[in-house]
Amino acid sequence: MNAPSTKRSMRIMISTGHLGTAPSNPESFYAGIATQPDYLVADGGSSDPGPVYLGENKNLGLFIRDELELFLTAARARNIPLIIGSAGDTGSDFGVDDTIRHMREIADQHRIPRFKIGYFYSEVSKNLLIGKLDAGARLSGLGGFSDLTREELERATRVVAVAGVDPFIRLLDMGADVIIGGRSGDVAFTAAPCIRAGYPMALAYHMGKMIECASLVAEPFMGKETIIGTITDDEILITPYHPDQRVTVAPAAAHSMYEREDPHFEHALGGLLDMRECVYEQFDDRTCRITGAKWVPDRQLRAKLEGARKVGERYMGVVGIRDPFIVRNVDAAIAWSRSAVAKRFGNMRYELHFHVFGRDAILKEREPERTGPGHEVAIVVEGLADSDVDAHRLTDFAVRMFFLARVPGSKGSSGLAATTKETMRSSPGYVWNVNHTVPVDNPMELFSVHMTEAGV
Numbered sequence: 001m002n003a004p005s006t007k008r009s010m011r012i013m014i015s016t017g018h019l020g021t022a023p024s025n026p027e028s029f030y031a032g033i034a035t036q037p038d039y040l041v042a043d044g045g046s047s048d049p050g051p052v053y054l055g056e057n058k059n060l061g062l063f064i065r066d067e068l069e070l071f072l073t074a075a076r077a078r079n080i081p082l083i084i085g086s087a088g089d090t091g092s093d094f095g096v097d098d099t100i101r102h103m104r105e106i107a108d109q110h111r112i113p114r115f116k117i118g119y120f121y122s123e124v125s126k127n128l129l130i131g132k133l134d135a136g137a138r139l140s141g142l143g144g145f146s147d148l149t150r151e152e153l154e155r156a157t158r159v160v161a162v163a164g165v166d167p168f169i170r171l172l173d174m175g176a177d178v179i180i181g182g183r184s185g186d187v188a189f190t191a192a193p194c195i196r197a198g199y200p201m202a203l204a205y206h207m208g209k210m211i212e213c214a215s216l217v218a219e220p221f222m223g224k225e226t227i228i229g230t231i232t233d234d235e236i237l238i239t240p241y242h243p244d245q246r247v248t249v250a251p252a253a254a255h256s257m258y259e260r261e262d263p264h265f266e267h268a269l270g271g272l273l274d275m276r277e278c279v280y281e282q283f284d285d286r287t288c289r290i291t292g293a294k295w296v297p298d299r300q301l302r303a304k305l306e307g308a309r310k311v312g313e314r315y316m317g318v319v320g321i322r323d324p325f326i327v328r329n330v331d332a333a334i335a336w337s338r339s340a341v342a343k344r345f346g347n348m349r350y351e352l353h354f355h356v357f358g359r360d361a362i363l364k365e366r367e368p369e370r371t372g373p374g375h376e377v378a379i380v381v382e383g384l385a386d387s388d389v390d391a392h393r394l395t396d397f398a399v400r401m402f403f404l405a406r407v408p409g410s411k412g413s414s415g416l417a418a419t420t421k422e423t424m425r426s427s428p429g430y431v432w433n434v435n436h437t438v439p440v441d442n443p444m445e446l447f448s449v450h451m452t453e454a455g456v
Helices: 026-033 052-056 064-077 093-109 126-134 150-155 166-173 188-196 201-211 249-256 324-328 330-345 388-404
Strands: 010-014 039-045 082-089 115-121 158-161 178-180 227-231 236-240 265-268 271-274 279-284 287-291 294-297 302-321 350-357 377-385 416-418 429-439 448-454
Touching: 010 188, 010 201, 026 064, 039 064, 039 093, 039 188, 052 158, 052 302, 052 429, 064 082, 064 093, 082 093, 082 188, 093 115, 093 178, 093 448, 115 166, 126 150, 126 429, 150 302, 150 429, 166 178, 166 188, 166 448, 188 201, 201 227, 201 236, 201 249, 201 265, 201 271, 201 287, 201 294, 249 279, 249 287, 302 350, 302 388, 324 330, 330 350, 330 377, 330 388, 350 388, 377 388
Parallel strands: 010 039, 039 082, 082 178, 115 178
Antiparallel strands: 010 227, 115 448, 158 302, 227 236, 236 287, 265 271, 271 294, 279 287, 302 377, 302 416, 302 429, 350 377
16 A cells, blocks of 8 residues: 555545445444544435435335444444435435434434534425516426426425535534435535535545445445545545455546436536546555546526425236237237226326336336347336225226237237236325426525434
């Protein structure tokens, strides 16, 4: 390894890219925390699982409490500040409050000495946004969305704004030992303490980008392993804490381009991270050194908004097909089911979706090899309607119609099988209907900060 640097630095540790979706690996976690990083951070949520969790105001992760217990006990024992962004999966007010509830219970259980919890809310009143629309503000659509209208906004069950670094910095200034953030950008909770300490904004935001998903930036692929990012005044260093992982140039550069429409730019509330001139170098056999990012402040501040609209109650059923003739003519079988449902349920509002696993269930119309399915396929039938009863009936009917499908050219009963005796109730169906930006006068306009305490 290279000799330790004498320049000032800050070290930030992360062990999960989505808190609660699966437990962090304790071995690499404790190896990292033993080095006494300056901060422990975690991304508490994501929009990746889809809009149902925001719409229903519920958590996805089954291991949230497990990881919170690991993080809180380790951080408070070492007096390391803990920062969590997008709490409760969606960053809703419920998600923040529920995470604080867990923190209080864990602190009481482990008899943790009294500490300060700072938190902020990200939910945005629809009336506030309607007021901006009425005043002539344009709520610009992202990713192909048209500009937001009052009518579409009112159909959203819940709207959150995506915070930048400012609420985190404000709460650190207020003396928070633990921060529970509402919906926030994936880079913000790492960049905030770095910017507060006076490190270059470009490097701070870029380090946030590099460690947002923990060990996904390293090779070989391993989920839920610990990474520590080190920032100085002229570089960032990314180091894994699983003994068999390395952060090399290729995965580091690839992660910089991850999950964005344009691989060279990362947007955040307040500006743009420009990575076109970044340099990735091997610092030692397990650590990558990164320089060259630029931060371009926005001329007009715009906050990203996310909102979900309910489509209906949802049921699902699965049909297996092995008959080679039906496999080759699976679209005709689907068409028969769809037409039979339309005849019987055409007087009510519903949606019906068919996902053909073995052909194009993942990429849909973008699948380049959809003309040659395998010798068997599974069709997941997804039905949505306004009421639970109607969704159940139409989905069950659609599944049964595959056993009666009239496919031209068929000469006998088909090789079909149902995987369950009846269709299964699923979560309600939602779609993203707010994926927009709104002008704001300052980066704190949509976010309210608060302080409380926990512990004994």
